[in-house]
Amino acid sequence: MGSRDSFSPQADSIPVTELKGVGAKMAERLGRLDISTVQDLLFHLPIRYQNRTRMVALGELQPGMVVSVQGEVQHTEIKFGRRRMLLSMISDGTGHLVLRFFHFGTAHKGTLASGASVRCFGEVREGVNSLEMIHPEFHLLEQKNKNTSPAEQYLTPVYRVSEGVYQPALRLLVEQARNYLRKGALIDWLPEQVRQQFDLLPLDKALACIHKPPADASLELLDERRHPAQRRLAFEELLAHHLSLRKLRSAMQHHSAPVLKDTGLLTGQFLAQLPFSITSAQQRVWNEIQQDLRCAFPMQRLVQGDVGSGKTIVAVLAALQAVEAGFQAAIMAPTELLAEQHFTNFRHWLAPLGIEVDWLSGQLKAAEKKAMLAALSGGQAHLAVGTHALFQEQVMFHRLGLVVIDEQHRFGVHQRLALREKGSSDGSYPHQLIMTATPIPRTLAMTAYADLDVSVIDELPPGRTPVSTIALPDSRREQVIERVGAACREGRQAYWVCTLIEESEALAAQAAEDSAALLRETLPNLSVGLVHGRMKPQQRAPVMKAFKAGEIDLLVATTVIEVGVDVPNASLMIIENPERLGLAQLHQLRGRVGRGSRESSCVLMYHGSLSEAAHQRLAVLRESGDGFVIARKDLELRGPGDVLGTRQTGMLQFRVADLQQDQDLLPEVANAALLLLEQYPQQVTPLIERWIGERSQYGGV
Ligand code: ADP
Numbered sequence: 001m002g003s004r005d006s007f008s009p010q011a012d013s014i015p016v017t018e019l020k021g022v023g024a025k026m027a028e029r030l031g032r033l034d035i036s037t038v039q040d041l042l043f044h045l046p047i048r049y050q051n052r053t054r055m056v057a058l059g060e061l062q063p064g065m066v067v068s069v070q071g072e073v074q075h076t077e078i079k080f081g082r083r084r085m086l087l088s089m090i091s092d093g094t095g096h097l098v099l100r101f102f103h104f105g106t107a108h109k110g111t112l113a114s115g116a117s118v119r120c121f122g123e124v125r126e127g128v129n130s131l132e133m134i135h136p137e138f139h140l141l142e143q144k145n146k147n148t149s150p151a152e153q154y155l156t157p158v159y160r161v162s163e164g165v166y167q168p169a170l171r172l173l174v175e176q177a178r179n180y181l182r183k184g185a186l187i188d189w190l191p192e193q194v195r196q197q198f199d200l201l202p203l204d205k206a207l208a209c210i211h212k213p214p215a216d217a218s219l220e221l222l223d224e225r226r227h228p229a230q231r232r233l234a235f236e237e238l239l240a241h242h243l244s245l246r247k248l249r250s251a252m253q254h255h256s257a258p259v260l261k262d263t264g265l266l267t268g269q270f271l272a273q274l275p276f277s278i279t280s281a282q283q284r285v286w287n288e289i290q291q292d293l294r295c296a297f298p299m300q301r302l303v304q305g306d307v308g309s310g311k312t313i314v315a316v317l318a319a320l321q322a323v324e325a326g327f328q329a330a331i332m333a334p335t336e337l338l339a340e341q342h343f344t345n346f347r348h349w350l351a352p353l354g355i356e357v358d359w360l361s362g363q364l365k366a367a368e369k370k371a372m373l374a375a376l377s378g379g380q381a382h383l384a385v386g387t388h389a390l391f392q393e394q395v396m397f398h399r400l401g402l403v404v405i406d407e408q409h410r411f412g413v414h415q416r417l418a419l420r421e422k423g424s425s426d427g428s429y430p431h432q433l434i435m436t437a438t439p440i441p442r443t444l445a446m447t448a449y450a451d452l453d454v455s456v457i458d459e460l461p462p463g464r465t466p467v468s469t470i471a472l473p474d475s476r477r478e479q480v481i482e483r484v485g486a487a488c489r490e491g492r493q494a495y496w497v498c499t500l501i502e503e504s505e506a507l508a509a510q511a512a513e514d515s516a517a518l519l520r521e522t523l524p525n526l527s528v529g530l531v532h533g534r535m536k537p538q539q540r541a542p543v544m545k546a547f548k549a550g551e552i553d554l555l556v557a558t559t560v561i562e563v564g565v566d567v568p569n570a571s572l573m574i575i576e577n578p579e580r581l582g583l584a585q586l587h588q589l590r591g592r593v594g595r596g597s598r599e600s601s602c603v604l605m606y607h608g609s610l611s612e613a614a615h616q617r618l619a620v621l622r623e624s625g626d627g628f629v630i631a632r633k634d635l636e637l638r639g640p641g642d643v644l645g646t647r648q649t650g651m652l653q654f655r656v657a658d659l660q661q662d663q664d665l666l667p668e669v670a671n672a673a674l675l676l677l678e679q680y681p682q683q684v685t686p687l688i689e690r691w692i693g694e695r696s697q698y699g700g701v
Pocket residue numbers: 276277278279282305306307308309310311312313437461462564566568595
């Protein structure tokens with residue numbers, strides 16, 4: 001166990017061309033399914049199964065059944081109707097059935113000659129005069145064993161196929177690959193002890209069973225992917241991911257980082273000039289960061305804090321520690337709007353302390369940009385704020401000590417890891433602080449962020465009032481507009497948010513422009529502003545500034561304002577078409593209000609009539625203001641890809657495992673990882689390679 005003991009070749013080094021029936025052409029087709037070795041074939045798992053283990057008498061057939069049947073061909077004919085088709089009638093003495101084919105060759109009719117015994121599998125339908133199967137899978141039985149040939153002994157796997165590689169061929173190939181299992185061609189990297197402790201099947205048994213489940217295996221369990229054989233593989237895959245992130249983390253700990261010795265001078269001045277004192281949660285998280293920054297290896301810390309919990313202050317404190325120690329800090333935000341806001345705030349707070357804050361955006365004029373770049377590389381600028389423009393090649397830092405990534409969920413894991421490289425020199429890396437308002441349930445965080453230390457700001461600043469939330473159909477738009485008008489006349493400020501139709505910033509911008517026009521017309525006494533993602537930062541900035549200053553009553557916006565935007569006097573938010581967004585995203589949006597001491601409200605104005613499920617989702621928001629509760633529900637209702645914002649980024653894409661469904665495995669996976677690292681360290685790398693391969697490098701760290 002665990003070592004390449006026998007001399008049998010290993011499945012990952014046996015090309016598929018070794019198998020019978022695989023020539024160059026077939027190998028190329030298999031390549032399109034990402035199958036090039038016997039191991040790939042073994043891990044090409046069925047997507048579902050068919051039960052052909054029981055033969056049903058023709059007399060017992062009912063429409064809708066998906067079954068195996070057998071009978072003798074009575075007659076076969078080609079019919080010329082609107083479509084040419086081949087019809088074959090079979091019977092078994094208890095009843096009969098018509099087989100109907102629209103695609104057939106000339107030989108087909110002869111094959112299904114009268115008297116032939118045929119076995120078919122397919123779905124039974126109500127035909128014109130009798131029950132029928134359309135395009136059943138079928139094969140002929142030899143006359144001599146037509147009465148003895150047994151039904152299938154195993155459930156039949158159905159695989160993902162591609163052009164030129166169909167089910168029967170694939171099944172035969174997998175069958176051959178299974179034979180290699182018996183020869184020990186696939187080492188089980190999970191030691192006996194681990195398997196026993198976590199109640200896992202041996203790998204070869206699990207794979208053998210998944211490809212060929214015995215007739216008595218539960219089809220229901222298999223289809224829901226809860227069969228022990230499938231769970232064994234899901235466990236192993238999650239374990240491999242978990243271990244790869246852990247390895248990444250320990251690899252970082254072997255790198256060096258600047259020791260950021262703090263004098264407390266700048267941070268003290270900064271805190272003294274704030275109009276409030278920091279919460280004990282902010283203080284605790286800052287202490288944790290302070291400790292990390294004093295270490296000679298790079299900090300990799302994730303700060304989670306609900307919207308409005310005051311993460312920015314913590315980022316400033318960390319940045320000041322870097323500056324005190326004679327280094328620079330870079331703060332990266334996911335949108336221009338948020339970067340601008342940080343820039344404005346930072347400059348406001350830090351200029352009095354004699355700190356120069358630099359600003360890098362994709363939209364800077366060439367001359368401005370040149371000056372900014374020079375200030376960064378020359379070391380005159382202490383702090384750089386910007387979007388991912390910060391990490392373009394031309395950007396050189398003088399002495400970068402800390403990188404802060406705000407609203408991390410908007411970036412992919414690849415970007416996050418690639419950023420570690422930026423600012424590294426001679427094996428020394430900047431410290432990294434990652435901030436997110438997406439509260440990830442603990443078990444999920446263990447897997448998604450196994451490479452990070454996690455701090456939680458679990459307290460909101462005092463004096464916040466909960467946002468009361470209601471859902472209304474947009475047939476009541478007029479009333480809602482009236483209400484907005486009344487609120488603004490009382491001196492309140494409001495957001496009117498037009499949500500994105502997936503991916504289409506252009507359409508959303510259009511919707512926002514239309515809404516703004518309508519609102520200006522209906523509420524002529526109000527000052528209505530507009531911001532959306534298609535405006536240039538130079539166009540948006542004055543609008544945001546005016547809204548912050550209270551000169552604009554009503555701000556119409558797309559979801560560009562979702563992250564970070566902070567205007568405490570705004571206390572009313574209307575969200576159009578909330579049903580288009582996930583709960584976590586709605587919670588983020590709603591977090592723009594309820595920042596001052598005034599009673600705040602949020603109106604979810606949905607379109608048309610909502611499905612039961614959509615009602616339930618919106619109800620979660622009405623009932624809870626706690627980001628963690630909402631995230632958990634969101635996870636239940638939508639799945640982790642959405643919660644983590646990783647749909648497009650390719651992070652956490654599993655072959656077998658499903659974070660949603662296999663959540664309950666995660667704590668055990670974490671324990672198994674520890675056991676493996678401690679007692680079987682030599683198994684770790686091959687395990688990661690099997691499941692992740694080169695991808696384990698993610699950003700190439
Ligand atoms: P988020 O965690 O969502 O990024 P911010 O950092 O934008 O939150 O903070 C939200 C608002 O709360 C800001 O106006 C900020 O100045 C204010 N704030 C932060 N910390 C405190 C505190 N300890 N007491 C009072 N207000 C605070």
